[in-house]
Amino acid sequence: MNWTDERVETLKKLWAEGLSASQIAAQLGGVSRNAVIGKVHRLKLSSRGRATSPRTRQKKAATAAPTTTTTTTRRPRATRPTTVSIGATALQAQFDQEPVAQTYIRPVSDVVVPISRKLELVQLTETTCKWPNGDPLSEEFSFCGNEAGESGPYCAYHSRIAYQPASERRRAR
C-alpha cells in the first residue's frame, strides 16, 4: 500500500483529531500502526503530547531469528475492501451538550467505518458484531453484523471504538 496524497491527508486529519495510530491504521486499511507512526514521524507531525519519556534506545541490532513460532498468525488486519464515510455518533455522546440552542448539525468530523453488514436485530447471532449503525429509533437503523468472535459483542474494529476510549480516558492524557 502506498501513501497517496489522499491517504496522507486522511492520516494527517485523523492524527490531528487525536486518534491513535492503530485506529488510523485500521481506517486507512492496508497499513499497520507502525507504518502510520513511521509516516507521522516522517511528516514531522508527531508533536502530540509527550506520551513517553525520553527514551534512550540502543539495543537489538536487527531482526533476529524468531524461534519457529508455531501459530504466530500475522494478521493483515482483515479485509477492508472499501471504506464508507458515515456520520458516526459513537463518541459524541460523551461530549457535553451545552444548553445553547444548537439545532443545526455538528460536523465533528466524518468517521470512516469499515463495511457493515447492516443486519436487523433478529439477524444477530452470537458471533455477529452488535454495533449499532445510526439511530435505533430510525428506519435506517442496523447492526454492523461482522464477525465478532468470542472476545466480545463487537467485531475487532468496533471493539476499539467501544472500549478504547475508556482506557484512553483512564490514562487521562
Added chain:
DNA sequence: CCCTGATTCGC
C-alpha cells in the same frame, strides 16, 4: 494481556 507512541535500521 491489552494498549500507547518512539526509535532504530534493513530494505
Added chain:
DNA sequence: GCGAATCAGG
C-alpha cells in the same frame, strides 16, 4: 521513504 521489530510505558 517505508515499516517491522523493538522498546518503554500506562
